[in-house]
Amino acid sequence: MxxxxxxxxxxxxxxxxxxxxxxxxxxxxxxxxxxxxxxxxxxxxxxxxxxxxxSRVLDAKTRHTIALAVSEANGCAYCLAIHTYVSSGLGGMSSRDIELARAGSSVDRKRAAAARFAQQLVVSRGRVGDEDLSAVRDAGYTDPEILAIVTVAVQALLTNFLNNVNQTDLDIPAVGAASESA
Incomplete structure (x- = not known):
């Protein structure tokens, strides 16, 4: 409740x-x-x-991938449910890509790098290493795009925190644990 x-x-x-x-x-x-x-x-x-x-930075699937990766890393059940709903219903992502995004990956190599980087942002509280920056750059992201990845991740963290504090009642289908999703 x-x-x-x-x-x-x-x-x-x-x-x-x-x-x-x-x-x-x-x-x-x-x-x-x-x-x-x-x-x-x-x-x-x-x-x-x-x-x-x-919504004007990066492409929609990358933004959805980041939001799913961050919400999984931050343990926000509400955000995982809403981002799964939006990613599949409005964003055109497959269930496989949603599962991978939650694990910090993607069917797309470049999006996978953004997801890994976003999860590392959460785990390190923004104190990513040089190797993390190199990996996201090697995937093809420019510094302005890296700033966008960070900001999209923070946007997801903001709603994660709001929903985790509130324990927001689910008004959409819940998603299972990442290991249970298919």
Missing amino acids: SRLKTPALEDLPDGATQVLDKLGAQLGFVPNMFKTIASNPAVLEAVVNLQGTM
Whole structure:
């Protein structure tokens, strides 16, 4: 059960309802995470704006791969479920690629390097080694793209932390442990 109060739609602050309506139109439903953070318009704006801005960096499958890799490394059940839903339903990723992303890999060599680097960011708390940077560069990423990988990873960490603190109620099918996914 969620630990933070999710306001009723009629109790939301001004402007939050429109943001939630837009998200609902994009995703087909309004995820519980957004319903909860709508109680604080500044947090809702920060999360939605960051997601909107980061949707313009890297390609969608790479962003989804990073989000899945980070959510697995950070143990966020809600984020794993929502990113699996979005990656497969809207992002065109296969179940195999989703499984690999959770393990810090991909069917695509370049995306695999981004996933490994993103997981290393989480494990090292951002203190990656020279070999980690070399590996992601050797896969073909430029320094500006590495900055994008870091920011997409931080975006995923932000929602991981919000959902882990809240223990957000799942409003989509849960995903099994990485070793159980197929």
